[in-house]
Amino acid sequence: MQRLIFALLAGGLFGMGLRVSGMTDTAKVQGWLDIFGNWDPTLAFVMGGAIIPMAIAWRLTEGRKPIVGGEFPAKPDQKLGRNLVVGSVLFGMGWGLAGLCPGPAVASLSYGGWPHLVFFAAMILGMWAAPMVRGELDRRIPAE
Amino acid sequence: MQTDWIYGLLGGLMIGMGGAVFLLANGRIMGASGILGGLVDGSGRNTARERLVFLAGVFLLPLLMTPLFGPIDTHAPTNIAVLVAGGLLVGVGTRIANGCTSGHGVCGISRMNLRGIVATVFYILAGGLTVILFRHILGVI
Known part of the structure; x- marks a missing residue:
């Protein structure tokens, strides 16, 4: 139960922050990516603002355990594989096209109107198909 | 416009x-992509309740804010092909890369995780080139 209350609190802060920061406004996201247009630096402030509490949180994990028990996630391996690069490029293309990424797509569902619903449905379909696409990649291009 | 960065921060x-x-x-x-994607492809079945409650928070807080602060114009594209292609690419790409702007970006960079930093460089570069191509050359978005 405690775990669910914290999850709701974390999700609520995340959703509120996405709305307040302007990151559910596709014009601000595309404005950040559009260096040859009317460039909008807001996203850098959002990233910077988010990284400060998060960096403190990572420091606080040292020598401690999560409040609800269990372990903190282990430092992931630093291998820069094909999937990281190919996946990030595909993600970036979609992000540039529509101006939405997964967090803002959920946060804006209640007020973005039908375009956000269409984007969300397509994103869910993409997430569902991803294991098959990954398998296809493995067959055609060696991972390393 | 001048106050946008304050709201951003x-x-x-x-x-x-x-x-x-x-x-x-x-x-x-x-x-966000891992929490949602784990529910979609079934890999997060064991933690489904935690994931659902988290996502409920992400959805509900902005919903509750609308009557207090008014609606937001999200300037979303209305071209269905752009929305569908964008959604598919974001869905497939974030799952193959195992992260998006929140996981690789916020959580990865704040941990000085090389994978998060590299992913962020690639999705920003790809996004920038996509906007140049589809806005300034093709004029679609």
Whole structure:
């Protein structure tokens, strides 16, 4: 139960922050990516603002355990594989096209109107198909 | 326009505090694509309730804010092909890369994780080139 209350609190802060920061406004996201247009630096402030509490949180994990028990996630391996690069490029293309990424797509569902619903449905379909696409990649291009 | 960066910073701090709560309390990394994608492909079945409650928070807080602060114009594209292609690419790409702007970006960079930094460089570069191509050359978005 405690775990669910914290999850709701974390999700609520995340959703509120996405709305307040302007990151559910596709014009601000595309404005950040559009260096040859009317460039909008807001996203850098959002990233910077988010990284400060998060960096403190990572420091606080040292020598401690999560409040609800269990372990903190282990430092992931630093291998820069094909999937990281190919996946990030595909993600970036979609992000540039529509101006939405997964967090803002959920946060804006209640007020973005039908375009956000269409984007969300397509994103869910993409997430569902991803294991098959990954398998296809493995067959055609060696991972390393 | 001049105050947008203040809201950006303020909202960013809220996002980071959400991530800090999820990490310090539950021991989880706040990555939107991983939390949602694990429900979609079934890989997160064991933690489904935690994921659903987190996503409920992401959805509900902005919903509750609308009557208080008014609606937001999200300037979303209305070209269905753009929306569908964008959604498919974001869905497939974030799952193959195992992270998006929140997981690789916020949580990865704040940990000085090389994978998060490299992913962020690639999705920003790809996004920038896509906007140049589809806005300034093809004029679609």
